Amino acid sequence: MEDEIRQHEKTVKTALKKQNLSEPFIVGKYRCSPYMACQHGCVYCDGRAERYYVEGDFSRDIVVRTNLAEKLSAEIPRLREKGFITVGSGITDVYQPIEAERELTRRCASIFTSFNSPVSVMTKSALSLRDLDIWGKVAEGPGFMLLISLTFTNDEQRRIFEPGASSVEQRLEALRQFKEAGCNTGILAMPLLPGITDTDENLEALFSRAKEVGADFIMPAGLTLRPGRQKSFFFNCIAQTHGALLPLYRELYRENRESGVAIAGYRKQLADRCAQYNARFELPFLVPHRIYRKRLHTYDEMNILLHHMLELYQARHVDTRPLKQGMEKYMSWLIAQKADYNKKRSVSYRWLERELEDTVASGRMAGLLGNERLAGFFREIVLQGRIFDYVTLELTDPPG
Numbered sequence: 001m002e003d004e005i006r007q008h009e010k011t012v013k014t015a016l017k018k019q020n021l022s023e024p025f026i027v028g029k030y031r032c033s034p035y036m037a038c039q040h041g042c043v044y045c046d047g048r049a050e051r052y053y054v055e056g057d058f059s060r061d062i063v064v065r066t067n068l069a070e071k072l073s074a075e076i077p078r079l080r081e082k083g084f085i086t087v088g089s090g091i092t093d094v095y096q097p098i099e100a101e102r103e104l105t106r107r108c109a110s111i112f113t114s115f116n117s118p119v120s121v122m123t124k125s126a127l128s129l130r131d132l133d134i135w136g137k138v139a140e141g142p143g144f145m146l147l148i149s150l151t152f153t154n155d156e157q158r159r160i161f162e163p164g165a166s167s168v169e170q171r172l173e174a175l176r177q178f179k180e181a182g183c184n185t186g187i188l189a190m191p192l193l194p195g196i197t198d199t200d201e202n203l204e205a206l207f208s209r210a211k212e213v214g215a216d217f218i219m220p221a222g223l224t225l226r227p228g229r230q231k232s233f234f235f236n237c238i239a240q241t242h243g244a245l246l247p248l249y250r251e252l253y254r255e256n257r258e259s260g261v262a263i264a265g266y267r268k269q270l271a272d273r274c275a276q277y278n279a280r281f282e283l284p285f286l287v288p289h290r291i292y293r294k295r296l297h298t299y300d301e302m303n304i305l306l307h308h309m310l311e312l313y314q315a316r317h318v319d320t321r322p323l324k325q326g327m328e329k330y331m332s333w334l335i336a337q338k339a340d341y342n343k344k345r346s347v348s349y350r351w352l353e354r355e356l357e358d359t360v361a362s363g364r365m366a367g368l369l370g371n372e373r374l375a376g377f378f379r380e381i382v383l384q385g386r387i388f389d390y391v392t393l394e395l396t397d398p399p400g
């Protein structure tokens with residue numbers, strides 16, 4: 001497959017894109033990627049959707065951003081705020097086969113060892129193991145998290161839908177070795193395919209294997225099929241390989257929603273089933289607080305934590321209205337503070353952190369939130385550095 005590709009070299013003006021922190025998905029503050037399009041050629045990949053403007057043959061025309069590492073070394077020291085830098089995106093894989101030859105991801109990895117920014121990498125490839133020496137150093141310093149995307153537990157099916165990606169066992173082995181090297185690891189169990197990987201048999205096997213290799217969390221999500229190229233490509237494959245499932249897929253994706261999601265009933269049923277597996281295997285479905293604690297600025301940490309708590313309690317069917325109101329009030333406060341901070345070009349992020357600490361310590365946060373219980377929670381996290389456990393939903397003391 002590798003020798004059939006066409007490499008399109010490009011330079012970028014900026015390396016880092018800022019992420020929206022109210023999106024709790026992988027707690028990244030910035031994102032970068034040395035490639036666009038992907039040799040792994042997953043049949044369901046939403047990189048094929050028109051909205052991402054990836055031109056050419058998605059698995060053969062690979063954009064190579066040759067100056068990304070240089071841009072990163074120039075941009076990271078100038079960042080006013082730190083936070084996880086995510087290497088990767090949903091429309092490429094930073095360890096696809098071309099990386100064995102170009103080593104652009106490895107060059108970026110080396111740069112991260114000189115800076116104080118935590119990093120996370122998203123991939124479906126065991127080529128990530130090649131750089132374990134470097135990522136291990138980042139883990140000892142600012143922090144590192146490997147996110148392996150895995151939904152299949154047998155390679156017969158996997159080969160049909162993810163023809164160019166690493167095998168199931170290779171990906172599990174990568175997770176195991178990264179964990180042993182002191183890195184945080186998580187499984188992105190997405191997209192789960194109706195009637196194929198969303199079955200109880202597959203979920204049981206997937207969660208058992210995740211536990212076995214010491215993953216810190218497993219984040220499941222369903223398949224999205226955006227109308228247009230992505231949906232047609234996927235439906236053609238299903239018609240050829242799993243014809244009996246075609247009526248089911250037609251039914252689940254009959255609404256042709258722009259976001260590509262399946263009908264609500266299926267989404268709810270899948271989320272409830274997955275939440276039960278997460279609870280039974282004691283594997284959170286979100287990046288646990290202990291991983292990002294003190295690796296984000298306290299004000300961002302609280303923002304992510306509140307969004308996560310909302311999801312964690314909703315999954316347990318708890319009434320989250322008071323929490324949601326408190327979260328919205330905190331977000332309004334934070335947006336106003338950030339606007340102020342952005343005007344004060346001479347102060348560092350510590351100014352904003354102190355604003356939060358003072359507001360919590362003085363009791364003003366309780367008035368702002370209109371929720372005494374939540375204000376108490378803020379005191380325990382912001383002032384005492386406690387950790388919210390995503391399995392027991394209780395506060396714990398930091399280690400040591």
Ligand code: SF4
Binds near residue numbers: 042044045046091092
């Ligand atoms: S590995 Fe990711 S980016 Fe690459 S084809 Fe598969 S889903 Fe798309």
